[in-house]
Amino acid sequence: MATITLSHLTFGYDGQTELFHDVSFDLDLSWHLGLVGRNGRGKTTLLELMQGQHDYAGKISVPTKLRYFPQPIQDETQLTLYAMQEASTAEQWQLERELNLMHGDPDILWRPFNLLSGGEQTKVRLALLFAEEDGFALIDEPTNHLDAASRELIADYLKTKPGFIVISHDRTFLDAITDHTLAIDKQAITLYAGNYSVYAQERERQNEYERAENAKLKRDIGRLKQSSRAKHDWSLSREGDIHGDPHVKGSGGTGHAGFVTARAARLMKKSKVLEHRMDKAIAGKSQLLKNIEDVPELTINTSPDHHDVYVHVEDFTLSYDGQPLFAPVTFDVRRGERVALAGPNGIGKSSLLHALQGTFTGTLTGTLACPPSLTRSLSRQLYADNTGTIAAFAEAHHLNYQDLLNNLKKLGLERLAFTTPIERLSAGQQKKVELAKSLVTPANLLVWDEPLNYLDLYNQDQLAASLLKSQPTMLFVEHDQAFIDRVATKVITLSPAANP
Incomplete structure (x- = not known):
């Protein structure tokens, strides 16, 4: 089956941290793929990269025409039919067919686009997306402003369609329509076979593993730091053996090389090596697993009124x-x-x-x-x-x-x-x-x-x-x-x- 292939993709906006670094994966055009991740992680940007809207390093191979939702509307005051036809070669009967399939009212085609409700605008744009049967659909947040009943209708409609990629923040909607999930997480992009719930369950298992590993690493770091302090103190004592303390009588604190014994020098060298190894071990352990999403509690400034x-x-x-x-x-x-x-x-x-x-x-x-x-x-x-x-x-x-x-x-x-x-x-x-x-x-x-x-x-x-x-x-x-x-x-x- 044909696939969209990304090979060693690297991209970041000027002056900002890279969104993608050396990313490679294949997306089958038959999949109903949910694209998920936190705001700002690059979900919409990834769809734009597939459409060739940004310069990037690496290679993106797209073997078919891409169609994008929501389509830009040049003049929202004109009749909806004309606004749709200006953005596509779709015929009136094709738009009416798709609106009927999602239980929409074809009469909205004869009303100005800017006077349609948010839900009606969504439906007519989706009708436009699938009116032409060629190409592959990229669908960016279709559920905003849709009520629960409309979301169910749109979900039923999309389930009958060929492959697409959809971005949505409605987990019920994603569960209903997707069979694969591409997750842009904190430090990884991972492909899952399954809908959002499958991803969420696997993600939570991974988070639990990382939390346990992090707890273990923190305990190890604590022990290493304690040991490092002991080694550091010992190192200082060896230096004292070599150079002595000029303020302590009989310490050998003249600083002359003649007071350095071969045994004290060897001990000091050994202590320094041990201290360096300990610091290196702490640095290595300190690289905690960082793919857990930090979601801190929000502050809500409400207080009760005395009325019931x-x-x-x-x-x-x-x-x-x-x-x-x-x-x-x-x-x-x-x-x-x-x-x-x-x-x-x-x-x-x-x-x-x-x-x-x-x-x-x-x-x-x-x-x-x-x-x-x-x-x-x-x-x-x-x-x-x-x-x-x-x-x-x-x-x-x-x-x-x-x-x-x-x-x-x-x-x-x-x-x-x-x-x-x-x-x-x-x-x-x-x-x-x-x-x-x-x-x-x-x-x-x-x-x-x-x-x-x-x-x-x-x-x-x-x-x-x-x-x-x-x-x-x-x-x-x-x-x-x-x-x-x-x-x-x-x-x-x-x-x-x-x-x-």
Whole structure:
């Protein structure tokens, strides 16, 4: 079977540490391959290298045409059909065929692309990706902004397609569609036969082995250092035998060679050799295994309010122009609860969070109440107003700069990003800034809208573990079912409003 072959690939951006060094592997074009790894490790860059977008050392052999998602759209204001045809030679009937296969609405082709929802834009771009049957698909994060039902539909759709490479931070999605996994880890790139769960299990076994080896090495280092100190002291004593101490009577401390005995010189030489060997052994042992991912606990600056009920919602709905977004809903968010809002895209989950903040522009019906003293910290879906350097951003938002910096470091933000304007950072880096801002903002209640977008799987685990440890009160929207199952203490599902 045909393969994409990488031979002795070496690549790094100017002024930065190499992303890949002397990397070689083969990827079968029949595989449904999941490409995983922490943000900044080079997943998207690897897809770009395959497409010839960067200069590199080594060789990449691609025996077929490559097709990439998401495709660039030149004019997002034009009708979707024309925007798609501008990016491809696909015919209308081919796009409609693919949309039908993923249970999408072909009528979206006749609406302006920029007026489509995020989920609709994803579906039409995937339809474009597979409308033409030649070539091999490279799919970069297709699940952002998709609700759980849409993710299942896209997964069912992709399972029927020929080989592809997909980057995703949704482990349930990866498990459903992949049969091989290429992992860009801390110090190695490894290919696994199996989906993400197979990789994760093998990875954890490797981590346990490395932790045990590191513990053993640290004990060995401790013993060697103790022995080295003893050898060093002995070496000094041998030097004293040779040169003596001029301040001690009878020590032979004149420094003349005539006072050096042959036996003392041999002992000193032996002690120096032993000391050198000990230092060399310590240096060797100190090279601990470093492929374990460091995922430290995040600092969450929440404190409980004295009220038992933080948010009271009763017979509540939202509407635009008299059309309700969802059926009336009743629930409370109590102190210590982490409440997830669930429901399909477009039903009004984010709008309910906006209503809580007083920023919803439509009509509110029913009761939505919070104690006047309640303070909230937001993590939003859209944050184009986050600009300037991290230091200037912290000052503008009255945040503790050191606390913000510490959380950003724990989230894995690269050092170069600290002095780069936020608006010039990658999507994943910008997401970390928005999330870190919320984490360090003093508050009683966290209000988060799709916090996992653009976060890698390690950051997702880190965030979940930190929330479970800190136990803040939360109201949040998220489509990743694994995260909801792990974090939420209660799930409120919004249902479509009954037809009038």
